[in-house]
Amino acid sequence: MPLALEKKEIVAILEEIGVLLELAGENPFKTRAYEAAARTLESDPRSLEDLIQSGELGKIKGIGKALEEKVVTLATTGELDYYSALRARFPESLFDLLRIPGFGPKKVKAVYEKLDIASLDALEAAAREGKLRALDGFGAKTEQNILEGIERVRAYQGRVLLPLAEQAAVPLFEWIRDHPDTIRSSLCGSLRRRRETIKDIDLLASSEKPDGILETFVKHPSVVKVTGHGGTKASVVLKSGMNADLRVVADQEFPFALNYFTGSKEHNTEMRARAKERGLRLNEYAFTREDGSRLLCKDEEEIYRTVGLEYVPPELRECTREFEWAEADKIPELLGYGDLMGTLHCHTTASDGAADLEQMAAAAEALGYQYLGIADHSKSAAYAGGLDEKRLARQWSEIDSFNKKSKGIRLLKGSEVDILKDGSLDFAEEVLADCDYAVASIHSLLNLDEAAMTQRLVRAIESPGITFLGHLSGRLLLQREPYPLNLAKVLDAAARNGKWIEINANPWRLDLDWRASMEAKERGILLVINPDAHSTEGISDNRYGIDVARRAGLAQADVANTRPLKEFLKILSATRPH
Ligand code: DGT
Ligand code: CA
Numbered sequence: 001m002p003l004a005l006e007k008k009e010i011v012a013i014l015e016e017i018g019v020l021l022e023l024a025g026e027n028p029f030k031t032r033a034y035e036a037a038a039r040t041l042e043s044d045p046r047s048l049e050d051l052i053q054s055g056e057l058g059k060i061k062g063i064g065k066a067l068e069e070k071v072v073t074l075a076t077t078g079e080l081d082y083y084s085a086l087r088a089r090f091p092e093s094l095f096d097l098l099r100i101p102g103f104g105p106k107k108v109k110a111v112y113e114k115l116d117i118a119s120l121d122a123l124e125a126a127a128r129e130g131k132l133r134a135l136d137g138f139g140a141k142t143e144q145n146i147l148e149g150i151e152r153v154r155a156y157q158g159r160v161l162l163p164l165a166e167q168a169a170v171p172l173f174e175w176i177r178d179h180p181d182t183i184r185s186s187l188c189g190s191l192r193r194r195r196e197t198i199k200d201i202d203l204l205a206s207s208e209k210p211d212g213i214l215e216t217f218v219k220h221p222s223v224v225k226v227t228g229h230g231g232t233k234a235s236v237v238l239k240s241g242m243n244a245d246l247r248v249v250a251d252q253e254f255p256f257a258l259n260y261f262t263g264s265k266e267h268n269t270e271m272r273a274r275a276k277e278r279g280l281r282l283n284e285y286a287f288t289r290e291d292g293s294r295l296l297c298k299d300e301e302e303i304y305r306t307v308g309l310e311y312v313p314p315e316l317r318e319c320t321r322e323f324e325w326a327e328a329d330k331i332p333e334l335l336g337y338g339d340l341m342g343t344l345h346c347h348t349t350a351s352d353g354a355a356d357l358e359q360m361a362a363a364a365e366a367l368g369y370q371y372l373g374i375a376d377h378s379k380s381a382a383y384a385g386g387l388d389e390k391r392l393a394r395q396w397s398e399i400d401s402f403n404k405k406s407k408g409i410r411l412l413k414g415s416e417v418d419i420l421k422d423g424s425l426d427f428a429e430e431v432l433a434d435c436d437y438a439v440a441s442i443h444s445l446l447n448l449d450e451a452a453m454t455q456r457l458v459r460a461i462e463s464p465g466i467t468f469l470g471h472l473s474g475r476l477l478l479q480r481e482p483y484p485l486n487l488a489k490v491l492d493a494a495a496r497n498g499k500w501i502e503i504n505a506n507p508w509r510l511d512l513d514w515r516a517s518m519e520a521k522e523r524g525i526l527l528v529i530n531p532d533a534h535s536t537e538g539i540s541d542n543r544y545g546i547d548v549a550r551r552a553g554l555a556q557a558d559v560a561n562t563r564p565l566k567e568f569l570k571i572l573s574a575t576r577p578h
């Protein structure tokens with residue numbers, strides 16, 4: 001039974017219904033019921049097909065008969081009258097307000113009902129004129145925050161996270177690739193460079209008969225609108241709201257078009273300048289010599305060679321270090337997608353994860369990992385069910401008995417220790433000393449100033465029991481900026497103390513960022529790629545962490561968890577002097 005919507009999409013709609021009910025002023029029980037149902041459905045390990053076919057869906061705690069019907073309707077038809085009617089009660093532009101950080105349904109409801117504000121522009125004007133402070137719970141400071149928030153929403157507008165863009169782009173790409181008239185084809189643009197957020201999808205194909213391919217492209221089931229359709233190019237808008245462009249070129253031009261449309265723009269500018277130094281004009285079709293004759297290349301590698309460079313992998317084409325490296329034949333052998341031997345920083349049902357130790361271990365083993373580090377939250381993280389010393393000790397004995405039985409994967413005892421306000425840690429050093437490793441992270445008081453934040457992280461990484469810092473900058477892509485921080489000082493402290501830094505592979509975080517990871521490597525710091533998984537599927541997010549590492553120019557040796565178990569344990573214990 002093919003479903004009209006995926007589980008993820010239905011979870012998002014349930015969440016949205018919760019928000020809409022709150023906007024409509026419905027009773028809080030009803031609102032919370034939708035939020036709770038969204039959470040339960042999201043964390044249930046079974047597929048939506050299974051749940052529906054087996055009739056188990058309605059038996060899940062918090063779902064019940066009425067919700068079951070709604071979910072089934074959504075899953076089979078892709079629509080739900082209840083939901084569209086609810087949405088239609090508000091102007092579309094009102095929903096933009098919900099994207100302002102810290103501006104929830106209650107505040108949106110207040111400005112909408114009391115001041116008739118239903119768009120970002122109207123809210124901005126009211127905040128500037130100081131009209132919002134008339135409302136309960138709004139002050140001059142709130143107005144300032146709202147103005148900053150609006151600026152951020154506008155800056156992010158139209159960008160989406162890499163996995164979402166990929167989900168929209170890959171079926172489209174395969175559709176083009178498999179067309180009988182297609183010779184060569186590729187994704188281009190920021191998607192091919194594996195940037196963390198994507199504005200639009202760029203596709204390229206080569207063919208002697210472009211018409212049929214373009215015709216097919218605009219008819220893909222995910223296309224909702226065709227905004228352009230010519231002899232060599234078509235542009236569409238997809239269901240997801242993203243734009244996608246397809247260009248079809250002659251096969252001999254393909255490498256040049258591929259290079260040009262992969263970008264980045266800055267990388268292209270430098271490529272053109274290098275061609276010019278050699279008496280060549282470079283564009284998206286060919287090299288042209290001074291006498292007007294064309295110089296063609298069979299692939300991108302040959303283009304790079306022609307301008308005196310080693311081949312540059314797409315992830316590095318951001319005009320940072322790649323030209324300096326390629327000129328000296330020193331492009332790093334980038335970390336590969338199969339290179340991780342294990343991973344750390346995963347959550348279980350003991351704190352806020354959805355799967356237990358054994359399920360997490362089985363999922364990691366299925367990915368070919370030799371070791372998996374458990375790191376549930378510590379006691380201060382009460383909102384996430386953080387473990388105190390007693391529960392931590394109990395988890396360790398569970399891990400011990402698992403390891404005794406296990407013939408394959410080895411579980412490592414860890415903890416995600418909260419960094420408290422002054423940089424001290426949520427567990428005493430004696431407790432940390434008994435872990436196999438400990439990751440220190442900030443989850444609260446994110447609004448300290450730069451000096452205090454820097455000092456806080458430096459103190460944490462100087463603690464003997466800590467192995468590495470988790471999601472160091474605290475950013476949430478398209479949602480929250482990193483906290484103010486002197487990164488160089490924190491990295492220096494890590495280097496001085498022989499500690500590692502995490503590349504958190506959660507697609508919302510990708511933290512440490514690739515530019516900063518480059519700086520970490522320059523200081524000789526080892527990076528460790530972790531999924532921060534809260535479910536079994538979460539472990540596969542590591543591939544986005546590998547994207548970050550590749551963009552940073554990291555090789556296998558630069559990433560700690562590429563080592564097989566025995567060697568890994570050795571370098572792990574070297575991070576902690578006791
Ligand atoms: P985004 O914002 O996520 O879509 O990022 P890109 O890199 O995919 O940017 P996009 O879609 O505007 O353009 C795709 C590629 O085409 C870009 O990476 C480089 C090339 N390109 C586009 N416009 C220009 C330009 O004005 N000059 C040069 N040199 N290259 C360009
Ligand atoms: Ca693009």
Ligand code: ZN
Nearest residue numbers: 416441470471
């Ligand atoms: Zn965390």
